[in-house]
Amino acid sequence: MTLPTTDTTVTYPDGATTSAGTVLHVEALPGGRSAVLLDTTAFHPVDTAWPDQPADRGTLTTPSTGTQAVVEAVTGGIADGRLLLGADLPVRTGTDGWVFVVAHILEGDVPTVGEEARIDVDPDLRRELSAGHTACHLAALALDAALAPAWTKEPPVDALGNPAFDALAIQRSRIEPLGSIDTYRIGKSLRRKGFSPDGLADLAAVADAVNARLAQWLDGGGAVSVERSDSALSARRTWVCELDDGRTDIPCGGTHVRDLAEIGAITCSLTRSQVDGGVEVVMRTVVTPA
Numbered sequence: 368m369t370l371p372t373t374d375t376t377v378t379y380p381d382g383a384t385t386s387a388g389t390v391l392h393v394e395a396l397p398g399g400r401s402a403v404l405l406d407t408t409a410f411h412p413v414d415t416a417w418p419d420q421p422a423d424r425g426t427l428t429t430p431s432t433g434t435q436a437v438v439e440a441v442t443g444g445i446a447d448g449r450l451l452l453g454a455d456l457p458v459r460t461g462t463d464g465w466v467f468v469v470a471h472i473l474e475g476d477v478p479t480v481g482e483e484a485r486i487d488v489d490p491d492l493r494r495e496l497s498a499g500h501t502a503c504h505l506a507a508l509a510l511d512a513a514l515a516p517a518w519t520k521e522p523p524v525d526a527l528g529n530p531a532f533d534a535l536a537i538q539r540s541r542i543e544p545l546g547s548i549d550t551y552r553i554g555k556s557l558r559r560k561g562f563s564p565d566g567l568a569d570l571a572a573v574a575d576a577v578n579a580r581l582a583q584w585l586d587g588g589g590a591v592s593v594e595r596s597d598s599a600l601s602a603r604r605t606w607v608c609e610l611d612d613g614r615t616d617i618p619c620g621g622t623h624v625r626d627l628a629e630i631g632a633i634t635c636s637l638t639r640s641q642v643d644g645g646v647e648v649v650m651r652t653v654v655t656p657a
């Protein structure tokens with residue numbers, strides 16, 4: 368069977384939760400599963416290298432198999448005539464020389480190449496993940512602002528001109544329905560860049576500053592969008608939010624609300640723990656829908 372020679376066209380960055388496409392390839396997997404590749408999909412897969420937003424939940428419908436649950440959706444890469452999925456994919460999405468695809472994992476009946484395939488994503492879960500992802504980015508910017516006084520050198524800055532603590536210290540980011548959990552490492556390399564850990568001595572005060580900033584931003588409102596040069600899975604995408612403080616942008620492969628008016632409140636809390644080689648700070652962000 369021939370593998371696709373171009374990336375999957377993805378419509379979820381614009382907010383789509385349904386799509387109509389064509390089955391391009393079906394690959395048998397161990398355990399009675401199969402990976403189905405379509406030309407176009409609204410199904411957000413989990414990214415391999417930076418798995419922040421989990422996959423959507425939803426179904427795939429074809430004339431021959433009817434409606435089936437998509438049990439998993441992962442990013443696949445094609446090179447040298449081979450399809451590598453999820454954890455087996457050794458490169459970041461966008462690496463030259465690879466074709467990147469959304470792999471819809473099914474159990475049971477297998478659709479036929481060339482069939483029409485409809486995707487229906489659970490819109491409620493998507494909405495909650497989108498709100499969690501937008502809040503995650505806003506909280507990161509608010510944390511950068513709150514920690515700005517803790518820098519003694521001039522490190523790279525974020526879109527609002529504050530030292531980019533989030534970008535420099537982030538270890539792990541997980542988007543949840545209506546929230547996120549971000550893990551930061553404060554070790555030698557961050558201190559060498561000029562960050563003074565004293566800035567995190569009073570975590571409750573930092574959280575208060577973050578939450579005050581978030582409330583102010585939500586008060587001011589603003590449109591949210593994902594900008595991209597084209598609709599290929601590996602195209603570079605940027606989260607853009609029109610805040611009172613300015614236009615922010617963050618590279619992002621996920622989904623988002625369309626306007627801050629969809630979010631009622633965002634509340635962050637911070638905790639600290641000692642780990643090998645430094646301190647880990649975890650920011651837990653919770654969204655109250657509007």
Ligand SMILES: [Zn+2]
Binds near residue numbers: 500504606618619620
């Ligand atoms: Zn993002």
